Amino acid sequence: MEKLTFERPIIQRLNAGLPSKYGMARKLDPISHIDGVSIKSLINEFGSPLFILSEATIRRTYKEAYRAFSSRYPNVQFAWSYKTNYLNAICNIFHQEGAWAEVVSGFEYDKALANGVPGEMIIFNGPDKSIEDLRKAIQNSSLIHIDHFDELYDIIHLSKELKERPKVAIRVNMDVGVYPKWDRFGFNFENGEAWDALNRIMAAKNLDLIGLHTHIGTYMMTTEAYRIAASKLAQLAVSLEKKHGHALQYIDLGGGFASKNTLRGAYYPGSDTAPSFDDFAEAITSALMSSEIKPEHLPMLILETGRALIDEAGYLAGTVLANKRLSDGRRATIIDAGVNLLFTAFWYEHDIRPIEPISEQTEDTTIYGPLCMNIDVIRGNVMFPLLKKGDHYVVRRVGAYNNTQWLQFINMRPNIILLDKEGKSHLIRKQETLETINAQEIIPEYLQSFNL
Numbered sequence: 001m002e003k004l005t006f007e008r009p010i011i012q013r014l015n016a017g018l019p020s021k022y023g024m025a026r027k028l029d030p031i032s033h034i035d036g037v038s039i040k041s042l043i044n045e046f047g048s049p050l051f052i053l054s055e056a057t058i059r060r061t062y063k064e065a066y067r068a069f070s071s072r073y074p075n076v077q078f079a080w081s082y083k084t085n086y087l088n089a090i091c092n093i094f095h096q097e098g099a100w101a102e103v104v105s106g107f108e109y110d111k112a113l114a115n116g117v118p119g120e121m122i123i124f125n126g127p128d129k130s131i132e133d134l135r136k137a138i139q140n141s142s143l144i145h146i147d148h149f150d151e152l153y154d155i156i157h158l159s160k161e162l163k164e165r166p167k168v169a170i171r172v173n174m175d176v177g178v179y180p181k182w183d184r185f186g187f188n189f190e191n192g193e194a195w196d197a198l199n200r201i202m203a204a205k206n207l208d209l210i211g212l213h214t215h216i217g218t219y220m221m222t223t224e225a226y227r228i229a230a231s232k233l234a235q236l237a238v239s240l241e242k243k244h245g246h247a248l249q250y251i252d253l254g255g256g257f258a259s260k261n262t263l264r265g266a267y268y269p270g271s272d273t274a275p276s277f278d279d280f281a282e283a284i285t286s287a288l289m290s291s292e293i294k295p296e297h298l299p300m301l302i303l304e305t306g307r308a309l310i311d312e313a314g315y316l317a318g319t320v321l322a323n324k325r326l327s328d329g330r331r332a333t334i335i336d337a338g339v340n341l342l343f344t345a346f347w348y349e350h351d352i353r354p355i356e357p358i359s360e361q362t363e364d365t366t367i368y369g370p371l372c373m374n375i376d377v378i379r380g381n382v383m384f385p386l387l388k389k390g391d392h393y394v395v396r397r398v399g400a401y402n403n404t405q406w407l408q409f410i411n412m413r414p415n416i417i418l419l420d421k422e423g424k425s426h427l428i429r430k431q432e433t434l435e436t437i438n439a440q441e442i443i444p445e446y447l448q449s450f451n452l
């Protein structure tokens, strides 16, 4: 008979389904499979830790978002926010679904071009566009979203030298009732700067003003903010039509929809509080449809939502390295993925689960990563089953921002795999090796050797 593992006896208050201060008592059910594929088998094949992305979830989520908007508005276009996850395989899934590219740097711009996105389907946002970036974007007929007056003057200057007419929009920031205000990007609505910029663009004979853009924040929990943003952009569009007789091709509401992750310190889980795509779509489209924009000039509606499209599809699986008791007797579990891989652990109370039924016992636990750094905390306190060294865990909803913001630090970054719709696994980013890191380094001649 197999020897049973010893479990330390502890005295614990029974909650028996009664709501506590934090809502109903919840059990951490194990997650053993993703899209029918055993997580354990994936760890055995591809190593630990391991990022796993579900293609079925990405496509399902995209279709849900697209349906929410396109069933309420006649002309809808999504553009994939590269910085949210710019693994080429992931970008191409979104492009296959029909999304354009939304980029915020010359590097991301080149990545989108290299993926095969036509220039006129690349939206170039962000405060950092070099003259060379702008020249390339103009020559490729990309959609340039101007962030500040210095950029506008650069574009006007370039337009005199180039034969192509720059296609431009401005980014607008505004008070949408959510504070602190995001007013560092683009031109302000309330103080008249946005209107000033639009008039200057109309006066510059070589520029084509084709759209208006805003991105009001990230992880927005209120749809009302989008209703305000859409109606303020619509007001600008109406003013342009009145004063200049100029109709815009599109209005771009940016991204920022909350995913179902739970923010640190939040009272209720994000899966209960995040508005649905239908909710966001209702607020945005009703503001546009009921605006004074003439029906025959109703612009295309562009959405650049990032995290809400990809968070759910990403998982991080790995292995427990050790357990220990902190000086106050608290249980600590050390896992093999740290905050350098899971950057979003700084913002979210990530949903971390065992991959097998371990024990009915749970204990208030701090989950640490493997880094030699005090801040390497994956969960500050969570009622967690008593996983042992060698047991496996999986963290849910890690698809957004982690594979772009992660750091190579102390250890190398691990494999990333994509599970296709048939449950077949594809390696889409290889784990780093010492050679990968050393390939970037140059040791001066005189430092190549030493005698100890």
Ligand SMILES: *Cc1c(COP(=O)(O)O)cnc(C)c1O
Pocket: 081, 083, 084, 102, 104, 125, 126, 215, 217, 218, 219, 254, 255, 256, 257, 304, 305, 306, 307, 308, 400
């Ligand atoms: C980051 C970003 C997005 C995506 O934001 P999410 O919060 O992930 O939806 C969209 N547009 C712009 C301009 C951005 O900078």
